[in-house]
Amino acid sequence: MTDIADASTMPPPAAATKNTLQRIAGVLFAPAETFEDIARKPNLVGPMLVILLVSYIGAFFIIPRMDWAAVTEAQMDAAKKQNPNMSQEDIDRMTRITSAFGKVIGWVGPLLGLAMYVILAGIMLLAFRLTGGEGNFQQALSATFYAQMPLLISSIVTTIVVVLRGNVDPTQMATVVKSNPAFLVDMKEHAVLFSLLSSIDLFTIWTIVLLIIGFAALSKSSKAKSAAIVIALWVVFILVKLVPAMIGAARMKA
Secondary structure: OHHHHHHHHOOOOOOOOOOHHHHHHHHHHOHHHHHHHHHHOOOOHHHHHHHHHHHHHHHHHHHHHEOHHHHHHHHHHHHHHHOOOOOHHHHHHHHHHHHHHHHHHHHHHHHHHHHHHHHHHHHHHHHHHHOOOOOOHHHHHHHHHHHOHHHHHHHHHHHHHHHHHOOEOHHHHHHOOOOOHHHHOOOOOOHHHHHHHHHOOHHHHHHHHHHHHHHHHHHOOOHHHHHHHHHHHHHHHHHHHHHHHHHHHHHHHO
């Protein structure tokens, strides 16, 4: 009888921790349960390697297909307004610099992306802790990494579309996949509106939803509170993103 009583008071066995691939599938199809698992035992190396692998595969196929002449042409128009006597040598030099800089950014981009996720995780964790939430940085970074899976899907689709096209204007990368309404406006004529509309992207919204679920789980907060914090930070990001477009538009009018 004692053994039976002891057995009845024993805690249930802990659920088996999911591996990286199971968690990737889980955040896409069963995010609430999966982020609870991530909060219990966060991992960083697995999702980080997946993000880098997909990003560099995309870079491998996309960078050689970038049409840098389109970017250079736009720069030439702006430069000639300031210096109508620009020589062909100056134009050729600017073309080479633009192409080289673009390729460097393309290859360094995935690492910069990881750095941005680290910063994002820190900002999100700080916001939740200041409002009474729980959690540590490892949980926050793990949840942030896994929440980026919709953007990886977008990257894969973008790579496929660019390969099928054969080339792409780098300034139009935001609209290669018609997942946001920015393709409805001309970026050169409406730079600020283009930047705003490109932020309202289906894959970005999916990512925002996952961040809300993930940080609600790790911070022990309600989903309503998590949504308020994440969406507020997203709005701030959009406003910051608009600043370069506003500056560029002001220069074009000058």
